[in-house]
Amino acid sequence: MSSAQQTSNTSNPVFVIVGPTASGKTDVAVELALALNGEVVSADSRQIYRFMDIATATPSLAERHNIPHYGFDLVDPDVVYSAGQFATAARGWIDEIRARGKAAIVAGGSGLYLQALIDGFFSGDDIKDEQVRCELEERAERFGLDALLAELTELDPEYAAKTLPADRQRILRALEVVKASGVRFSELHQRSRDEAPWPVRWFGIEHDREALYERINRRARMMLDLGLLAEVRDLIDRGYGDAYSMKSVGYEEGMAYLNGEIDSIDEMVERIQQNTRRYAKRQLTWFRRNERIHWVQAGNRNAEQIADTILMSL
């Protein structure tokens, strides 16, 4: 590689390809990597798990076309991984990719993972305290969420004000942070954001709602043919039936079918399709407010053509 290319590569942007589930991000990222001599970083909160491939639509080796991928199979399904851990790891991968003079292409649909990776969380160490968390869980059981929200109102009135009474996850998290660090959650949010050190170009893959839903429905049926139920059985056999990661579209419904809560495979597929549509909607809500995203209409075009459009827009 010439030094001119080296130089231009150091100022080359990191590509971030987003879009709702089933929008075709994975294939477009591979096409971009092929065109740019790049490598792909997945930003997906479920593809990080080993043994969870079919329902997470983790691309096969064939689908990866020899492009190196990062972010798959990081931990076992009973590990609770965090967006912060992901961001730290992913920044490392991207630095390495760039140091090798290659293009980094991020593809993913997990809004919080992308935010953590690109914009950063509050600076400072990972604030996490198992013991505090356990105590809070216990007190939530005994005294109810209202009592905890009341305590949060005293310790961090600003965050408490915008937290809804039933939002167990956020109430517990905010209390954990205050108790473990002594700093208010809302104050931490106001501190510097720790943005990624490289230039970033955001692209979103857009489909008409009807077309997206058709893709989702088709993919759910395909997952069944690929062996979705065998994968669910395998995870249960390995002892992960109660793991938090199983609370994911495809696995929950698969388990419900296997233990008789869902009567037929058709019903299971319909539920997977419906829950995937709802997930896609939540993803779109997250992406719509990100004004940096340059949306590319997919229409009937294939991944290579969409990648071309992205490359031409540079």
Next chain:
RNA sequence: GCCGACGUAGCUCAGUUGGUAGAGCAACGGACUGAAAAUCCGUGUGUCACCUGUUCGAUUCAGGUCGUCGGCA
């Protein structure tokens, strides 16, 4: 063919003693700072089958038409 019931939101249904209507599910929208495929919040989107009549006013009452279901033939 006759008799009866029914026809209201995408679906299953409620309701209006005549003043243009509401539940559940679905759908749609939003929030999101280290569990995020998680967690949570908000919103009725309607020729009340169609036509005619009575009435100040009809989704509601009457007659007819069409459709669905059931019974009898």
